[in-house]
Amino acid sequence: MIKVGIIGATGYAGGELVRILMGHKEAEIVWYGSRSYIDQKYADVYRNMFQIVDAKCMDDNIEALADQVDVIFTATPQGFLASVINENILGKTKIVDLSADFRIKDVKVYEKWYGIEHKSPQFIEEAVYGLCEVNRDKVKGARLIANPGCYTTCSILTAYPLAKEGIIDMRTLIVDAKSGTSGAGRGAKVPNLFCEVNENMKAYGVASHRHTPEIEEQLGYASGENVTISFTPHLVPMNRGILATEYATLKKDVTGEEVKAIYDKYYADEKFVRVLGEGVCPETKWVEGSNYVDIGFKLDPRTNRIVMMGAIDNLVKGAAGQAVQNMNLLFGLPESEGLELVPMFP
Numbered sequence: 087m088i089k090v091g092i093i094g095a096t097g098y099a100g101g102e103l104v105r106i107l108m109g110h111k112e113a114e115i116v117w118y119g120s121r122s123y124i125d126q127k128y129a130d131v132y133r134n135m136f137q138i139v140d141a142k143c144m145d146d147n148i149e150a151l152a153d154q155v156d157v158i159f160t161a162t163p164q165g166f167l168a169s170v171i172n173e174n175i176l177g178k179t180k181i182v183d184l185s186a187d188f189r190i191k192d193v194k195v196y197e198k199w200y201g202i203e204h205k206s207p208q209f210i211e212e213a214v215y216g217l218c219e220v221n222r223d224k225v226k227g228a229r230l231i232a233n234p235g236c237y238t239t240c241s242i243l244t245a246y247p248l249a250k251e252g253i254i255d256m257r258t259l260i261v262d263a264k265s266g267t268s269g270a271g272r273g274a275k276v277p278n279l280f281c282e283v284n285e286n287m288k289a290y291g292v293a294s295h296r297h298t299p300e301i302e303e304q305l306g307y308a309s310g311e312n313v314t315i316s317f318t319p320h321l322v323p324m325n326r327g328i329l330a331t332e333y334a335t336l337k338k339d340v341t342g343e344e345v346k347a348i349y350d351k352y353y354a355d356e357k358f359v360r361v362l363g364e365g366v367c368p369e370t371k372w373v374e375g376s377n378y379v380d381i382g383f384k385l386d387p388r389t390n391r392i393v394m395m396g397a398i399d400n401l402v403k404g405a406a407g408q409a410v411q412n413m414n415l416l417f418g419l420p421e422s423e424g425l426e427l428v429p430m431f432p
């Protein structure tokens with residue numbers, strides 16, 4: 087059994103990790119880390135875990151945790167892991183970090199977009215960006231995984247094959263994305279109150295959202311070019327789900343069959359990526375509660391553009407599901423262990 091500790095188990099991403107790991111045959115959670123609920127029963131924080139989890143919440147002492155577990159998930163705010171990580175901890179246990187602390191290779195870019203000083207830049211280089219479908223081999227040998235962001239997982243996987251094959255002009259890429267409110271976490275914030283979100287839709291972080299450089303960096307590796315995108319996130323009145331609609335000018339004349347063949351070249355063998363036919367639009371409902379990414383596209387000859395669309399569950403493929411997928415790779419387990427989650431509907 088893999089012994090697992092979760093720091094931030096009481097947040098939405100941490101709670102989803104607990105839910106998924108309850109169905110994992112090879113993993114056992116031994117530490118439910120919290121900041122606000124220490125010594126309280128975990129099932130009193132999340133009553134869906136009543137009679138399922140008997141443990142009490144622990145603190146966020148990562149040094150003590152590292153002595154007891156094989157892997158630590160940090161589902162904590164930006165800056166937490168960077169402020170506590172050290173060589174001693176990494177010598178004892180693997181870490182899958184759900185925050186952005188080790189996702190961006192250029193520390194100056196991280197500090198500019200996140201507005202905080204990076205406390206452990208010495209570990210950025212070795213951290214592996216845990217987008218499993220792209221970096222599977224690197225993940226297997228890593229000590230520290232930077233689990234990708236939710237908007238970024240969806241946005242990158244949706245455009246990746248076409249960026250890699252040079253089909254789209256990367257200077258023209260626009261990513262328009264919508265997220266359910268769980269993406270903002272469980273902490274009380276006025277913009278996320280029911281009356282602010284219900285029956286409402288709003289853009290935020292326009293031309294300034296912190297996921298912009300993460301998407302640019304990864305699609306830059308794929309295309310071999312410096313990529314600058316327009317990225318606009320929106321908050322929509324749903325609990326879960328991200329839909330990314332992406333627009334780019336085509337560099338070549340291609341047919342729908344050719345585009346589909348390109349997607350299939352990269353994803354036909356990928357269990358968690360479902361490529362829909364041309365003109366079939368993915369919906370967040372069809373992936374809810376699952377680790378799937380659904381991808382569709384439509385050519386628009388009138389504008390010489392392609393519209394690419396991707397849908398994920400932000401808490402699963404966008405966070406906890408992908409984190410477990412990374413854990414499975416780290417420990418040589420079948421990649422889908424614990425992740426055979428059938429989307430729920432309606």
Ligand SMILES: NC(=O)C1=CN([C@@H]2O[C@H](COP(=O)(O)OP(=O)(O)OC[C@H]3O[C@@H](n4cnc5c(N)ncnc54)[C@H](OP(=O)(O)O)[C@@H]3O)[C@@H](O)[C@H]2O)C=CC1
Pocket residue numbers: 093094095096097098099100119120121122123146160161162163164166184185186234235236268269270271272273400401404405
């Ligand atoms: N929500 C989502 O869809 C996604 C989230 N993520 C990332 O996962 C991480 C957690 O996000 P999310 O679950 O949404 O956030 P939440 O606000 O729901 O949860 C935050 C968690 O971190 C703990 N925590 C808060 N402050 C500290 C601190 N200073 N030191 C230690 N622990 C602390 C909280 O403990 P307590 O509750 O006990 O106070 C809680 O368990 C973030 O980095 C986020 O960006 C990534 C992808 C998607």
Ligand SMILES: CC(=O)N[C@@H](CCC(=O)OP(=O)(O)O)C(=O)O
Pocket residue numbers: 184185186234235236237265266267268269270271297319321404
């Ligand atoms: C709706 C909402 O507020 N979403 C969050 C992104 C989700 C998230 O937690 O970001 P990471 O994936 O980088 O960890 C935001 O816009 O900051």
